[in-house]
Amino acid sequence: MLLAAFFTPGALADSKLLATGGATQFEGQAGGGLVPWAMISGYGDDGEWGGAAAITRVQVDDFELDVAALALGINNRVELSYARQKLRVEPLGLAIRQDVFGGKLRLVGDLVYGVLPQISAGVQYKKNRDFAVPGAVGADSDKGLDYTLSASRLWLDGVVGRNVLTSLTLRSTDANQAGLLGFGNADGSDRDWVAEGSLGVFLNRHWVVGFEYRQKPDRLAAVAEDDWMDAFVGWFPSKHVAVVAAWSDLGDIAGLESQRGWYLSLQLNR
Known part of the structure; x- marks a missing residue:
């Protein structure tokens, strides 16, 4: 249904400013590369729809992650998304696949105008399709739910005449390595914020x-999980195309230390 809606002509519009639909983060939602933002995918505003299709590659020392994603934005209020992830663990010669189904609802505010920033609530349902490695390192489930609350603002003429984007997300999760190493742990401890x-x-x-x-x-x-970070550059030549490249530091993953490398994503907007 999501794919059919994306490619069907209809009440498509491009009312929003360039780049305010965001890129597609690796879990399929509108955002940066690693982090979802409060904006809704695409350039449709009230009474319109938009969306994006994206492919992403993350290449670090011992891992390759490929992602194909689709997102649909409706009325600049609701976003539905899907991402298929495939992580190749090069030292072991195996792959871990995961499906991520996402939803996002704009609650209040606006990304650019008004007093309040845009604030959105989101959910990501994740299903790990290859549980042998996650189970071996102590995960106790192959599926889980992440809940997010994001606040984003684009400050026009914010710093020395430049537009500045700021975004903060709080996430409730029981995922290990974003679900690629499964969910939960042996002692059944609660979710983390x-x-x-x-x-x-x-x-x-x-x-x-x-x-x-x-x-x-x-x-x-059994294995440490470090915080993730990246430095990125994004190019928005038109409202139809976005390219994001980054240098990423993902820390230790599954006992393999200091995973650093590049991130590249190509997005097409409809």
């Missing part, structure tokens, strides 16, 4: 540079 943030400065209306930070819960006794 973690914080995620982004800062971007627009060099002009087409180019943005910035930084993202994603706190991680570190729930498994």
Whole structure:
């Protein structure tokens, strides 16, 4: 249904400003690379719809992550998304696949105008399709739910004449490595609240540079889970295309230390 809606002509519009639909983060929702933002995917406003299709590759020392994602934004109020992730663990010669189904609802505020920032609540249902490795390191489930609350603001003429984007997300999660190492742990401890943030400065209306930070819960006794961060550059040549490149530091993953490398995402907007 999501795919059919994306490619069907209809009440499509492009009322929002360039880049205010965001990029597609690796879990399929509108945002940066690592972190979801409060904005709704696409350029549709009230009475309109928009959306995005994206492919992403993350290449660090011992892992490759490929993601294909679709997102649909309706009335600049509701976002529905889907992402298929495939993580290749090069030292072990195996792959872990995960499906992520997302929903987001704009609660109050606006990204650009008015007193309040745009504030959105989100949910991500994740299903790990290859549970052998997550089970071996202590995860106790192959599925889980993340709940998010995001506040984002684009400050026009914010710093030395540049537009500045700020975003903060709070996440409730029981996921290990965003679900790629399963969910929960052997002692059945409760969910964790973690914080995620982004800062971007627009060099002009087409180019943005910035930084993202994603706190991680570190729930498994067998392997450490470090916080994630990246420095990114985004290019928005038109409302139909977005490209994001980043240098990422993902810390230790599944006992393999200091995973650093590049991130590249191509997004097409409809």
